[in-house]
Amino acid sequence: MIDVLYFAWVRERIGLPREKVQTDAPTVAALITELCAREERYAAAFADLASLRVALDQELSSFDAPLAGVREVAFFPPMTGG
Amino acid sequence: MIDVLYFAWVRERIGLPREKVQTDAPTVAALITELCAREERYAAAFADLASLRVALDQELSSFDAPLAGVREVAFFPPMTGG
């Protein structure tokens, strides 16, 4: 079980801020493929990976990063703080 | 008659903050030559022109600038504000 978090318009498109996901996906990209296969709203949120960022256990990461040992995955658009 | 002002260590070496000078010197450089001829303390203050700056009527200027029409000449070291 892995915690998956969504922020900003990713959260709005998917319709929830976080969920627990049962997965054996070896990488972030594989997890995204699994999520997209579930429902249209996931496919809509992940349609353009270039406009998305991912954090693994609260550290910025990349889509090809392995998920082994990861407890928390977060998807969000590029940050706009400051 | 022209007002001549001295600041910082120039003032300290010459021993006064300002004085009125009767001069027909055509340029700043010529005025400095006249002052240096007066007394040793002027020669000491003007010994190294590279470490001095001059303002004519409160605008930074150069030693070869003409004095015609100028009412106030100020001599001082490079500025150290801020």
Added chain:
Amino acid sequence: MRLSVQAEPFDLGAEANAFAAGVTGAGAVVTFTGIVRDNAGTLSAMEIEHYPGMTERAIAAITEQAIARWSLADALVIHRYGRLAGGEPIMMVATAASHRADAFDAAEFLMDYLKSRAPFWKKEIGADGAEWVAAKDTDEAALTRW
């Protein structure tokens, strides 16, 4: 080093004074304050979302990097989240160093990194709806100078 992620407003002047009073030996203090732009009286509001936990970690990492790189005497970062009205302060940074170039560079570095690497997202709320602020290419490009 004081880092705060908070919903409450903060007082720029009080923060700047407390920061300056806390540093000894520093000749230069720089502050930056970001304010919700109130364009021509169209009092727009802003909703700021963040990622609790990661936000604090990211801000701490960025600030520690700035302190080490520019030998800062101290640094301060405050960033708000939640609903902000036009004219309200969004965030501030402060840096203290012996010399002005270090204080300025460190403050600009903090701003560039907070903007693109701390997990905040801004939504502008105008008269005709709300819109997520898009990240600018120039903000990402600004990181390359450090």
Added chain:
Amino acid sequence: MRLSVQAEPFDLGAEANAFAAGVTGAGAVVTFTGIVRDNAGTLSAMEIEHYPGMTERAIAAITEQAIARWSLADALVIHRYGRLAGGEPIMMVATAASHRADAFDAAEFLMDYLKSRAPFWKKEIGADGAEWVAAKDTDEAALTRW
């Protein structure tokens, strides 16, 4: 635009708040404050001499240039003269602009020009005598970037 050449101390926080409150539409406020360095408890004092008349003209010219070049919403310059104790603020500048890069650049420009082009001279007063602060080549060189 508020420009002040004064002997009296000023309150960084109060000035920063008043400055920020006076600007509308600006998203970025930068302040710089210069403080008499109090090195390792050796409470050194500083004596600042200036050229009344020329000082005000030079500061006004430099500030007007910064406002025009970076389209500032507002700018503030305060510079003290006379005797200052260690830890006391010497001077401050503040800039307000729509975007942070303009506010930062304008504040750095103001500092670089005030340092080398406004007629102030600093004398450091230590335990073993007083000494005029020498101008640094790096301060003159800093002007070439603008």
